[in-house]
Amino acid sequence: MKAKLSAATLKRLEALEQQRGQQRPVAMFPRLVPVDEWGAVAARMQAELKANITKDCPPQYDEGDLSHLVLVASA
Numbered sequence: 001m002k003a004k005l006s007a008a009t010l011k012r013l014e015a016l017e018q019q020r021g022q023q024r025p026v027a028m029f030p031r032l033v034p035v036d037e038w039g040a041v042a043a044r045m046q047a048e049l050k051a052n053i054t055k056d057c058p059p060q061y062d063e064g065d066l067s068h069l070v071l072v073a074s075a
Contacts, residue, residue: 031072 005013048059 028073 045059052059
């Protein structure tokens with residue numbers, strides 16, 4: 001016995017098949033940077049943390065430290 005599919009189901013199926021060719025990102029992650037570069041960023045952040053322990057205030061990280069991190073899409 002052959003099952004009948006509704007027009008709406010066929011339309012949804014066609015839309016899904018058309019989207020299958022499009023590659024959409026699943027998640028965004030920072031681009032991997034060399035260890036030396038990452039270590040320099042971490043050292044500046046640790047120095048800021050250490051300085052603020054005695055002041056009893058939250059650290060104020062420079063936006064420039066993290067702005068060079070480039071997000072890339074995973075597949």
